Amino acid sequence: MSRIATRFAQLKTENRAAFIPFLMAGDPDYDSSLKLLKELPSAGADLIELGVCFTDPMADGATIQVAGQRALASGQTLSRTLEMVTEFRKGDQDTPIILMGYYNPIYAMGVETFLAEAVKAGVDGLIIVDLPPEEDSELCLPARQKGIDFIRLATPTTDDERLPQVIKNTSGFVYYVSVAGITGGASGAATSVADAVTRLRAASNLPVAVGFGVKTPEKAREVAQTADAVVVGSALIEELAKTLDNNPENRDKVTLAVREKTRLLAQAVHTARD
Amino acid sequence: MADLQQNSYRTGPDTEGRFGIFGGRFVAETLMPLILDLEKEYEAAKSDPAFARELDYYLKHYVGRPSPLYFAERLTDHVRRQAAAGHGAKIYFKRDELNHTGAHKINNCVGQILLARRMGKTRIIAETGAGQHGVATATVCARFGLPCVVYMGATDVERQKPNVFRMKLLGAEIVPVTSGTGTLKDAMNDALRDWVTNVADTFYIIGTAAGPHPYPALVRDFQSVIGTEAKAQMQEAEGRLPDVIMACIGGGSNAIGLFHPFLDDRDVEIIGVEAAGHGVTTDKHAASLTGGKPGVLHGNRTYLLQDAHGQIADAHSISAGLDYPGIGPEHSWLHETGRVKYVSATDDEALKAFQLCCAQEGIIPALEPSHALARAIDKALEMREDQILLLNMCGRGDKDIFTVADALGADV
Numbered sequence: 001m002s003r004i005a006t007r008f009a010q011l012k013t014e015n016r017a018a019f020i021p022f023l024m025a026g027d028p029d030y031d032s033s034l035k036l037l038k039e040l041p042s043a044g045a046d047l048i049e050l051g052v053c054f055t056d057p058m059a060d061g062a063t064i065q066v067a068g069q070r071a072l073a074s075g076q077t078l079s080r081t082l083e084m085v086t087e088f089r090k091g092d093q094d095t096p097i098i099l100m101g102y103y104n105p106i107y108a109m110g111v112e113t114f115l116a117e118a119v120k121a122g123v124d125g126l127i128i129v130d131l132p133p134e135e136d137s138e139l140c141l142p143a144r145q146k147g148i149d150f151i152r153l154a155t156p157t158t159d160d161e162r163l164p165q166v167i168k169n170t171s172g173f174v175y176y177v178s179v180a181g182i183t184g185g186a187s188g189a190a191t192s193v194a195d196a197v198t199r200l201r202a203a204s205n206l207p208v209a210v211g212f213g214v215k216t217p218e219k220a221r222e223v224a225q226t227a228d229a230v231v232v233g234s235a236l237i238e239e240l241a242k243t244l245d246n247n248p249e250n251r252d253k254v255t256l257a258v259r260e261k262t263r264l265l266a267q268a269v270h271t272a273r274d
Numbered sequence: 275m276a277d278l279q280q281n282s283y284r285t286g287p288d289t290e291g292r293f294g295i296f297g298g299r300f301v302a303e304t305l306m307p308l309i310l311d312l313e314k315e316y317e318a319a320k321s322d323p324a325f326a327r328e329l330d331y332y333l334k335h336y337v338g339r340p341s342p343l344y345f346a347e348r349l350t351d352h353v354r355r356q357a358a359a360g361h362g363a364k365i366y367f368k369r370d371e372l373n374h375t376g377a378h379k380i381n382n383c384v385g386q387i388l389l390a391r392r393m394g395k396t397r398i399i400a401e402t403g404a405g406q407h408g409v410a411t412a413t414v415c416a417r418f419g420l421p422c423v424v425y426m427g428a429t430d431v432e433r434q435k436p437n438v439f440r441m442k443l444l445g446a447e448i449v450p451v452t453s454g455t456g457t458l459k460d461a462m463n464d465a466l467r468d469w470v471t472n473v474a475d476t477f478y479i480i481g482t483a484a485g486p487h488p489y490p491a492l493v494r495d496f497q498s499v500i501g502t503e504a505k506a507q508m509q510e511a512e513g514r515l516p517d518v519i520m521a522c523i524g525g526g527s528n529a530i531g532l533f534h535p536f537l538d539d540r541d542v543e544i545i546g547v548e549a550a551g552h553g554v555t556t557d558k559h560a561a562s563l564t565g566g567k568p569g570v571l572h573g574n575r576t577y578l579l580q581d582a583h584g585q586i587a588d589a590h591s592i593s594a595g596l597d598y599p600g601i602g603p604e605h606s607w608l609h610e611t612g613r614v615k616y617v618s619a620t621d622d623e624a625l626k627a628f629q630l631c632c633a634q635e636g637i638i639p640a641l642e643p644s645h646a647l648a649r650a651i652d653k654a655l656e657m658r659e660d661q662i663l664l665l666n667m668c669g670r671g672d673k674d675i676f677t678v679a680d681a682l683g684a685d686v
Contacts, residue, residue: 055454055586056571058463059302059470065453077583103300103570108584130300130570134290155304157473162307180304181471 003096003124004149004172007046008207008228017224018046019269020209021262022100022233024067025050025084026076028244032251033071034084036258041095043259044266049127049231052081052101059129061184063234066241078105078114082121089122098125098151098172103139111139115146125149125172133165140169149173154200156180156192163203173207173229174200178214184234185213194226201228217268224272232265283537283613286604291487291574293607299486301573304470309573313488315393320495325388332384333499336417339381341369341500343507343664348634353654363657365650366516367637367667368504368532377640377669378500378528379410383479385496387414390477397476398422401465403430403458403524404594405437406640406669407481412446422446423468425461430594437673455588458598462572482525483602486573490603497531504664505535512662518543518653521666522646523616524560524596526605528668533614543615545653546605547646549591550618560589561618562601563609576603592621592681593641595669623648625681628671640669641677 001009011018021040026033040048053068053076060068085097099118106114106128118126126143133140133152140150149172157180158166167174178193179185193210200208210223211231223230236258243257286293299309319325333339346365354362370378390398398420402408408424415422424441428450431438438448454460469478483493508516519536521529523546536542551559559565562577569578571586579587579599589599608614619627624641627648631639639647643666650665657663671678679686 054584056459056463058466058572059304061467062453069454072585079583104578104580104586105584107568107570107575108580108582129302130573132299132301132303132306134299134306153303155302157304157307159307166303177304180473182467185471 002147002149002172003094004047007094007096008173011046015273017227017269017272018209018229019044019266020047020049020229020231021045021236021265022049022051022231024053024064024071024237025081026053026071026074027067027237027240028070028251028254029074030076030080030084032255034087036255037084037088038091039255039259040262041092043262044270045095045262047096047098047229049098049100049233050081050085052078052099052105054102054105057102059182061182061234063184063237063241067237078109082117082123085121085123096124097122098127099123100127101129103128103130106139111142115143115148118148119146123148125151127151127153127175129153133168136169144169144171151175153177167204170204170206173209174204175231176200176208176210176227177212178210179212181212183212193223197226217264220265221268221272224269230269235265236261283608283611284534286607287487287491293604294610295568296576296603296606297487297490297574299573300570300575301486302470304473305486308469308473309486309488311393316389316488316492319389319392325392328388329385332388333381337374337380337384338372339499340503340507341372343504343511344369345511346635349631352630352634353651354659357655360659361655361657362659363517363654363661363663364659365654366508366662366664368500368664369667370500370528371637371640371667371670375410375413376672377406377410378497378531379407379481380413381499381531382481382493382496382527383410383414386477386479386492387418387420390420390479391418393477395475395477396420397472398479399425399465399468399476400479400481401425401458401461402481403427403461403597404673405430405434405441406595406673408446409437409440409444411479411481412441412444415446416444423449425449425451425465425468427458427461428452428456430458434594434673457588459586466572481527483527483530483604484525484572484574484576484600490574493527494530494534494604497527498534500528500531500666501533501535504532508664515539515542516662516664517657518545518661518663520545520547520646520650520653520663521668522547522596522642523601523605524549524598524642525600526602528666530602530604532666537613544613545649546614546616547649548616548618549593549596549645550620551590551592553620554618557587558590559618560591560596560598562599563605563616564618566599568606571600574603576600576606577609592624592677593645593674595640595642596645617649619645619648625678627651628678637667638671639667640671641674643668
């Protein structure tokens with residue numbers, strides 16, 4: 001069983017939702033980012049989404065765009081991101097890592113080379129925003145052949161007619177984007193999220209994670225009552241950016257602040273069904 | 275594929291929106307239902323005589339089509355004076371700079387806004403670099419009474435003030451884009467971000483023959499009026515087709531509009547001219563085919579300016595309309611099949627051609643077609659005098675006089 005499946009199975013026996021923090025690899029620099037990555041599991045992360053920076057992140061709001069720019073400015077590349085995963089795996093064999101980003105950096109490396117390196121580094125899943133089911137032959141199918149899960153986004157515009165196509169080659173879990181919009185945008189209404197989760201679970205038999213617009217422990221707790229996992233990205237990066245602005249020279253303060261925020265959000269998710 | 279290339283270059287894209295390996299639908303899931311819907315509506319509109327009649331009506335009475343085919347006699351004489359005996363081709367201009375709003379951009383905007391109306395969309399968004407596509411979009415929005423939001427890089431807003439004011443007069447809202455590097459590609463990113471946020475009521479009028487399928491095909495079809503007219507006009511003027519046709523290429527919409535109707539006329543040599551900026555060996559140019567490699571951006575696979583890690587580079591050209599790090603996917607395919615030859619011209623070469631055209635023909639060209647003109651003059655020099663070269667004069671240069679004055683060190 002894959003690391004992702006194992007983790008969700010274990011959470012199910014505990015009747016807990018998973019907390020999935022999103023971090024931009026290399027933000028604000030390689031060392032701080034790696035340190036933070038290593039600390040996330042003890043702060044309550046059940047799975048981790050690691051952002052792969054790209055110059056043109058067209059599905060992301062300002063917060064994650066700027067995080068990507070900080071990472072690029074610090075010299076982050078896809079190879080360096082895979083290196084981070086390798087380093088992380090030296091101390092953690094259980095927490096699934098999902099790379100999230102855009103196709104071009106992977107295409108530039110070469111799909112075959114990338115997949116071989118990703119398997120070696122210990123990457124468990126991929127979320128590639130600009131690869132819809134229509135382009136499955138590009139990366140989705142080759143990744144699944146190598147045992148890497150390809151996690152698809154379902155959105156409020158994914159209607160019943162389209163849903164089977166979106167689900168078809170998805171594995172690991174389904175990621176429900178709770179708003180039609182960019183990352184860091186407004187939250188979707190709780191009822192519509194619950195309905196969507198029920199609909200997706202019925203259609204796929206896969207765990208359903210909800211993200212885009214989950215910013216506070218209260219909202220995370222609310223989503224965790226129905227969803228199998230809650231993803232928080234922009235709120236953590238806002239914390240990072242704010243602390244960085246106030247302490248440009250003290251990166252320990254930055255990682256500490258993000259870790260603390262992660263802990264609060266994870267706690268809200270983990271106690272949501274108590 | 276081999277058969278397709280032997281029989282016709284005009285059958286693309288395939289059902290997946292591909293021209294060979296180029297094109298496709300590389301967009302976020304939120305947008306997929308929208309572009310599938312657009313494709314369906316466009317297919318229906320294409321076979322609807324009422325849509326064709328409506329489009330023809332506005333192209334004739336609002337845009338001012340057909341644009342003239344013009345024999346550039348003094349420029350031809352100028353070239354012949356420098357050419358070897360018996361050389362110096364006859365140079366014709368297809369005068370799309372005489373269109374309403376001063377460029378070919380309006381052809382596509384009229385087509386797309388009619389589609390938007392047909393689909394019941396009530397809000398229009400667009401991206402713009404120099405502001406020509408923004409002005410054309412704002413124009414059709416005013417004509418049809420639809421609200422219009424134009425995304426424009428913050429630096430372009432600053433250096434293209436006349437066009438910004440023009441768009442405002444036409445009732446458009448201009449959003450200066452500061453994300454990324456604040457250029458045309460970032461304006462396109464922000465337009466896409468707007469679209470995923472306002473999926474229900476918004477229609478995105480893309481200005482060039484790029485983006486996710488069906489945009490490259492749709493923009494090409496709306497611009498093909500250029501080549502279709504030129505073919506008929508050339509038959510009337512000369513009783514035959516031209517030997518060479520040329521156009522400038524940023525995203526490539528004016529070029530594909532001229533080229534596409536000629537693709538299967540194998541005796542017609544086709545040449546596209548990219549912007550070489552300070553030179554294609556420097557890092558300041560916009561020649562995606564000459565200096566880039568295939569990648570995926572803005573919904574399609576195509577040649578892109580990028581670094582070894584797949585990060586997109588900034589383009590540079592004196593002409594804001596060519597200042598884009600990608601190119602329409604059909605051009606990438608035509609480049610790889612060899613049907614169209616792609617060359618480039620530098621900022622300086624374009625400036626010289628610009629001045630020559632003003633002096634010889636009394637036509638102030640936009641800086642974009644000035645790039646094509648620079649290479650066209652070289653080409654005409656080598657051609658025999660009984661041969662014909664046709665150039666797409668896709669825009670007028672009124673918008674560029676400040677840029678040109680600046681480059682020439684003149685005060686306006």
